[in-house]
Amino acid sequence: MCTWIIEKAEMYGSGKGADGWFRLKQANVYYDHPYDAPLDHALIIDFVADPTKPGNRVAVEISADSARRLIKSIEIALGTGVEAHAADLTPAG
Amino acid sequence: MTTGREYEGLMAETVTMKGHDGDEIIAYLARPLGAGPYPGVIVLHHMPGWDDATKEITRKFAHYGYIGIDPNLHFREGPGAPDDVAAVSRAAGGVPDDRCVGDVEGAMRHLRSLPYCNGKIGIIGFCSGGRQVYLSVGRIADLDAAVDCWGGRVIASADQLTEQQPVAPIDLTANIQAPLLGIFGNEDQSPTPEDVNATEEELKKHGKTYEFHRYDGAGHGFFAVDRPGYRPVQATEAWGEVWKWFDRYLKTD
Numbered sequence: 069m070c071t072w073i074i075e076k077a078e079m080y081g082s083g084k085g086a087d088g089w090f091r092l093k094q095a096n097v098y099y100d101h102p103y104d105a106p107l108d109h110a111l112i113i114d115f116v117a118d119p120t121k122p123g124n125r126v127a128v129e130i131s132a133d134s135a136r137r138l139i140k141s142i143e144i145a146l147g148t149g150v151e152a153h154a155a156d157l158t159p160a161g
Numbered sequence: 162m163t164t165g166r167e168y169e170g171l172m173a174e175t176v177t178m179k180g181h182d183g184d185e186i187i188a189y190l191a192r193p194l195g196a197g198p199y200p201g202v203i204v205l206h207h208m209p210g211w212d213d214a215t216k217e218i219t220r221k222f223a224h225y226g227y228i229g230i231d232p233n234l235h236f237r238e239g240p241g242a243p244d245d246v247a248a249v250s251r252a253a254g255g256v257p258d259d260r261c262v263g264d265v266e267g268a269m270r271h272l273r274s275l276p277y278c279n280g281k282i283g284i285i286g287f288c289s290g291g292r293q294v295y296l297s298v299g300r301i302a303d304l305d306a307a308v309d310c311w312g313g314r315v316i317a318s319a320d321q322l323t324e325q326q327p328v329a330p331i332d333l334t335a336n337i338q339a340p341l342l343g344i345f346g347n348e349d350q351s352p353t354p355e356d357v358n359a360t361e362e363e364l365k366k367h368g369k370t371y372e373f374h375r376y377d378g379a380g381h382g383f384f385a386v387d388r389p390g391y392r393p394v395q396a397t398e399a400w401g402e403v404w405k406w407f408d409r410y411l412k413t414d
Contacts, residue, residue, distance in 0.1 A: 072208060072251050072255025072256075072323075072326075076252075096248065096251065098251065100208060101209050101388075102209065103243075103244040104244070106388060107388060108380070108381065108385075108389055108390040114248045114252070116248070116252070119248075119249065119253070122246045122248065125248060127244070127248065
């Protein structure tokens with residue numbers, strides 16, 4: 069199906085788009101037909117500065133299996149990193 | 162009878178057209194290179210954007226003797242690449258139904274204004290575009306034929322309605338004037354075979370002219386030649402039904 073339903077996550081950090089680095093504000097996550105990847109459906113993440121503007125965006129379209137592997141890798145990397153270093157949290161304010 | 166020596170040609174280009182609220186938007190138009198007159202078909206792209214696949218289908222219509230027009234339903238979210246503006250549209254909750262209907266009406270007027278158009282206008286859409294086909298024929302009286310290819314959420318529960326999509330298209334069934342062809346894969350999850358059956362019941366109840374074709378071994382989007390879900394046998398049969406439908410209701414010669 070085509071869906072306009074997305075999960076939104078507030079982001080703090082940077083992304084590198086077509087015009088270089090920019091501050092991220094939000095990640096839009098959804099499972100739908102990809103634009104480019106040769107899949108019927110893909111897990112798609114748009115990291116954006118401003119969801120109302122088409123300019124800077126870091127986009128990925130990955131298979132469901134890839135997405136699950138990514139989740140595991142993020143959890144492992146995050147766990148290892150936080151053990152080795154203090155957790156860097158989103159700055160207040 | 163064909164001799165195999167007839168001249169074949171088409172041209173395809175971007176054009177501007179007046180859409181909803183008189184907004185000037187961009188569309189992709191493909192037409193046979195001949196005097197005509199030819200019927201027109203509005204081709205609605207899916208949620209991921211005004212993409213190459215839909216433009217290719219628009220050219221396919223020109224090859225089969227129709228003027229195809231593929232309005233960019235995300236034009237107002239731009240300027241930007243089709244995938245980028247689709248992302249903006251999605252983040253904003255999708256194409257508002259009122260705006261879509263206005264753009265379809267604009268595309269219909271644009272086609273009828275062309276000197277090589279016979280005045281008959283059809284509409285076809287895929288996926289969310291299929292839903293927008295059902296919506297359009299429920300709200301626009303003077304479309305002459307329609308094809309809904311696996312439109313999801315024609316049936317929607319109250320909690321699935323949004324500010325942008327406030328009405329389930331199925332609730333507009335009584336108003337449908339255009340003969341409607343439906344193409345569905347029996348392995349689709351949206352719409353499910355049960356959704357398709359319920360839609361068919363509603364069309365029957367209101368005495369509408371329709372045909373539904375259901376294909377075993379096919380899921381969602383089985384026309385897409387560049388995706389794993391492509392089903393050549395089912396897609397070829399279903400395209401045959403599309404040409405028969407539009408030829409019957411739109412071709413006047």
